[in-house]
Amino acid sequence: MNYAIQTSGLTKTVKGKTLISDINLHVKKGEIYGFLGQNGTGKTTIMKMLTGITTPTSGEILLFNQKLTEKTKTVLKRVGSVIEYPIFYEHLTAIENMKLHGEYLGFYDDNEISEALDMVQLKDNKDKVVKDFSLGMKQRLGIARAIVMKPELIILDEPTNGLDPIGIKDIRKLIIMLNREYGITFLLSSHILGEMEQVVDRVGVIKDGKLLNEVTLADIRKKRTEYIELMTSNMERALYLLESKLQIFNLKMISNNRIRIYDLTHSQNTISKMLIIHDVEIEEMQKHTSSLEDYFYEQINGGSELD
Structure with missing residues (x-):
């Protein structure tokens, strides 16, 4: 099986408290995988470990069959992400933030930057300073930053946070388009289960830091x-x-x-x-x-x- 993400025994302990315990996660290349779990169950902690923001206490992470360690973090160039609240330089405009992000990654394609802003309906606000953005606009800008280089894997933590119903629908259509047309794998978390049902191919249910089950949406529908x-x-x-x-x-x-x-x-x-x-x-x-x-x-x- 060709996986974008595999974890084995993934565990995170902080000050004697176990936040994540023995997570064996399997995200297939080309699928949209949804994390289901109540607030505080560990979804964000797992995503932070998958993107190198925090280090596991024990266990193993494989991204595209390559073990993620301090020496192999170059594999993260194949990953785009928005974890928790996206951070920007507030005094800079949207397009200035995007170009600065590109320079950091050695990416200088202005056309791709414009296309990414257009995809999230921010092209008309590209010259507006970020401090004047609403929460929803900042969320869109974070997604634009995650998708600009068309990475093979995109990890989005609550991607529709702060968006109105029209904005939620637009982001849903964007995720499906990037998955279907570009073959990008997605790992999503959301508390809006009805919205997840319209997007994901497979789900993993998390409770109290443990992965209870992984199942395809097709199998859930068969059991309805x-x-x-x-x-x-x-x-x-x-x-x-x-x-x-x-x-x-x-x-x-x-x-x-x-x-x-x-x-x-x-x-x-x-x-x-x-x-x-x-x-x-x-x-x-x-x-x-x-x-x-x-x-x-x-x-x-x-x-x-x-x-």
Whole structure:
């Protein structure tokens, strides 16, 4: 298998506290891989180790089958990244920052710089000083800086942070275009699971510094199930009636006012009529198909892996 990233036993400990434990990560060349994990689970720490910002306590990192060490950091020239909040020279313009970044890397192609700014919709703001940029504009500039040299691998930590819905859609289209047309591999993290579902090929679920599972989105979709979600303030009576009157036992209480019904023998109309007749007020009832978000929460709450 041809991998852009492989890690073996990757561990990071700081002041006796283990932040990352025994991570065995596999990112295939040419795919868009998504990190799923709640804030503070270690996604950013892993990305910092992959880009040489911080050093692992133990374990091994391979980038394009080359072990990453202090002596082999030249491999990072094949990697673009935006980790956490992108830093710029605030008193310089966008294009001045881009050119300075290029000079640092020995890259002097003004046309490519202009193209990168255009891709993230900043071409009209190229002569504006960065201190006057919004958070979203700075995020776009960070992405432009990451993609300007068309690296083989791009690592983006929360790439849509600070962007409005239109900006999020534009970045999604940009990532897909760079992946499909240029073959660039992406490692992304995001807390917007619905957005990740529209972009990634495969996901890795992280909890408390440990990688729980790696699975393709196609496999998640194969396992999708339909269910009816019912919202009511009278949970105990609703549960009793569903079981005693309709013999529905394949259901789950997911909060103090929500029930998921996985047995679809009875229609929504039949269920609602029965509950209303027995004086159970229905606040909401909808049919759903399980999503990446459902898979994620199942995993972090102890769900089983997909085969």
